[in-house]
Amino acid sequence: MKMTNWLEQLNPQQKKAATHISGPLFVVAGAGTGKTRTLTTRIAYLIEELGVAPDSILAVTFTNKAAREMKERIVEMAGPYATNTWIYTFHAFGVKVLRRDIEHLKMGYTVNFNIIDEDDAKAMVRKIIKDLNLDTKSYKANAIRHKISLFKHLNIDYFDNANERLVLEKYTHELITNNLLDFDDLQILTYKLFDEHQHILEYYQNKFNFILVDEFQDTDHLQYKMMKLLAGKQKNLFVVGDPDQSIYAFRGANYDNAKFFLNDFKNEDGSKAEIVLDLNYRSTKEILKFANKLITSNKNRPFSKSLETDLGNGLKPFIWSAQSDLNEAQMIANEIETLIKDGGYKYSDIAILYRNNALSRSFEDVFMKYNIPYVLYGGISFYQRKEIKDILAYIRLVVDPNLDFYLMRIINTPRRAIGPTTLNKLQSYAKEHNMSMFDAIDSFDISGKTKQSLLEFKTLILEMKFDFQNFTELGKVVDYVAYKTGYNQMLETDKDEYSEERIEYIKELKNPFVQAEAYYEGTFLEKLMQLLDQIALYSDLDRNKVSDAVVLSTFHQVKGLEFKVVFMTVMEEQIFPSSQSFMDLNELEEERRIAYVGVTRAKERLYLTRSEKRLLYGALIYPRPSRFLKEMMPEQEVFTKKGNYTPQQSTSSNYLKPGDSVTHQVFGKGIVVSVDKDIATIAFSMPHGIKQLLESHPSIKKN
Ligand code: ATP
Numbered sequence: 001m002k003m004t005n006w007l008e009q010l011n012p013q014q015k016k017a018a019t020h021i022s023g024p025l026f027v028v029a030g031a032g033t034g035k036t037r038t039l040t041t042r043i044a045y046l047i048e049e050l051g052v053a054p055d056s057i058l059a060v061t062f063t064n065k066a067a068r069e070m071k072e073r074i075v076e077m078a079g080p081y082a083t084n085t086w087i088y089t090f091h092a093f094g095v096k097v098l099r100r101d102i103e104h105l106k107m108g109y110t111v112n113f114n115i116i117d118e119d120d121a122k123a124m125v126r127k128i129i130k131d132l133n134l135d136t137k138s139y140k141a142n143a144i145r146h147k148i149s150l151f152k153h154l155n156i157d158y159f160d161n162a163n164e165r166l167v168l169e170k171y172t173h174e175l176i177t178n179n180l181l182d183f184d185d186l187q188i189l190t191y192k193l194f195d196e197h198q199h200i201l202e203y204y205q206n207k208f209n210f211i212l213v214d215e216f217q218d219t220d221h222l223q224y225k226m227m228k229l230l231a232g233k234q235k236n237l238f239v240v241g242d243p244d245q246s247i248y249a250f251r252g253a254n255y256d257n258a259k260f261f262l263n264d265f266k267n268e269d270g271s272k273a274e275i276v277l278d279l280n281y282r283s284t285k286e287i288l289k290f291a292n293k294l295i296t297s298n299k300n301r302p303f304s305k306s307l308e309t310d311l312g313n314g315l316k317p318f319i320w321s322a323q324s325d326l327n328e329a330q331m332i333a334n335e336i337e338t339l340i341k342d343g344g345y346k347y348s349d350i351a352i353l354y355r356n357n358a359l360s361r362s363f364e365d366v367f368m369k370y371n372i373p374y375v376l377y378g379g380i381s382f383y384q385r386k387e388i389k390d391i392l393a394y395i396r397l398v399v400d401p402n403l404d405f406y407l408m409r410i411i412n413t414p415r416r417a418i419g420p421t422t423l424n425k426l427q428s429y430a431k432e433h434n435m436s437m438f439d440a441i442d443s444f445d446i447s448g449k450t451k452q453s454l455l456e457f458k459t460l461i462l463e464m465k466f467d468f469q470n471f472t473e474l475g476k477v478v479d480y481v482a483y484k485t486g487y488n489q490m491l492e493t494d495k496d497e498y499s500e501e502r503i504e505y506i507k508e509l510k511n512p513f514v515q516a517e518a519y520y521e522g523t524f525l526e527k528l529m530q531l532l533d534q535i536a537l538y539s540d541l542d543r544n545k546v547s548d549a550v551v552l553s554t555f556h557q558v559k560g561l562e563f564k565v566v567f568m569t570v571m572e573e574q575i576f577p578s579s580q581s582f583m584d585l586n587e588l589e590e591e592r593r594i595a596y597v598g599v600t601r602a603k604e605r606l607y608l609t610r611s612e613k614r615l616l617y618g619a620l621i622y623p624r625p626s627r628f629l630k631e632m633m634p635e636q637e638v639f640t641k642k643g644n645y646t647p648q649q650s651t652s653s654n655y656l657k658p659g660d661s662v663t664h665q666v667f668g669k670g671i672v673v674s675v676d677k678d679i680a681t682i683a684f685s686m687p688h689g690i691k692q693l694l695e696s697h698p699s700i701k702k703n
């Protein structure tokens, strides 16, 4: 299709924004009004119609998935030439910049730095706490890691005492001496480069003639300042956002950025550089009614506008209440089967959304039983798995044996009789002599057997390093490392319940290596380095390989996406909104915006589900329905299911009524006296007598 045709598909406001040429512009508009589409079309327009060089355009998105989709759309519109457009997440953009210029910071970092993910960062903090002999009960690694991040990113000092500050100091030192960057550094150091080194800033200011930011409402202040610097000369900053969907305040995202933008970037005549989009193209009227009603309960709305659509009324959202968490998942599984069989839907049209990752388990269990294919967004990702991290640590160490951090991770996996005490001693020795642990092995004085093991380890890494020099194909690396290090053999001999799965995962790791072969340019080692960077940045969303699968996700992870069918699950007080938010109006409003993001993902069918009881973190709770349900519903009305199908009754429940005769595994035969909510009062014969029991407990059988 010609570019002009892409433009013709936009409404007049969208088109005005998409063909905007010079100067700043803020497209502020509600969910589904085509902000992302407008932004994408503008890039294609610049390239195709105006002949702008793709690599002079920088577009920033929030997830790797969004970045990839955006690139695909642009290539579709403007042709393969558009591939060179800089479309990155803030973090990935940081990596690009730092790989070129980090040495200018003179902090000791070199361009070969490695990136550690959140888990590794926490592990490092944990180790420092231990090394400092601090009480691990009062010094929690996760909490301190969080404080470090706040301090680095926002300069907020939440440290409780000098010891915590000491952890920060050691952590920073550890990163720098190992040439490691954490996720915070990727942005902080990039900003620092621009802020402190005029010639670097100018290079990028001149390079990027056009800068675009999607999901602007979720940028934090540092990100805004970075964009402001980059666009400082040419002022071609184009941002799109929706204040009602701002859901990252907890991480420091700040809607004040909108005010700053409108202040910092004005039209030449001094007027506001702003365009508003009106029409929602995603959801039917009945769904938007819910969205609009919900969000009006928020007091703090800098831009308050109801969503409207020309799409038909569509179906009213369904509100379901289940007896138990298991039952909730079963109802949904049944409905999915019907939607696939009779409704003409595909699995991938359907998303199951919940407030936090811990809630995914019941859906996973039931979907596995029902053979419903699913992909998990978030949760434990492939690249967080131990075996994957181990293999990658080996590869990183072979590339650069001086990376103590990775050496410590794998030196005793598989077991080589090199215990933590030896490692600590080796580490201190290396520090004293100002060398890496790897280099220190030779002169390190320790008992014969341990020394032998250390030397064997060193030889192993050196042999691998030698072999790497002769490698030409990335595809061979994983098998080679898993074999040569004895890792696979260890798993094979372990033979515990997970070892087979682990071997499978390692096999799966070959895929990205094979793909990288064609994707990157350069020598074997150069390609390998690029791949390792990419993996360090990988988010869970990128593992979305199964082509037709139901999406299981938190609300946060589906920002910007859309699905024909959306199940918003676990709509229960204390969970959603979360109990932490009850006391704080701002937090409660953020919870409401999260719910709003959920509702506005749905195109055709929206289900709001909850359960009357739930097993949560090992305790049984009886949550009340989420206040958001009431706020969304037109009146006090409760909807029953519409449409042609009803869910099949779940088969595994054994709801009791008075008079039923039951057998309990321990108390023996009994008669149900009464049932209140889920608790049955049951009379057993003596010596047990009357007991109050959870009616659906597996130890009770109805006779
Ligand atoms: P969100 O706030 O959720 O990120 P958005 O404003 O970015 O939403 P898009 O994702 O760009 O909205 O668009 C929503 C849907 O509407 C997409 O399926 C898109 O293709 C479609 N759409 C956008 N504009 C038009 C239009 N002018 N005509 C037809 N469909 C459109």
Ligand code: MG
Residues within 6 Å of the ligand: 035, 036, 037, 560
């Ligand atoms: Mg969008």
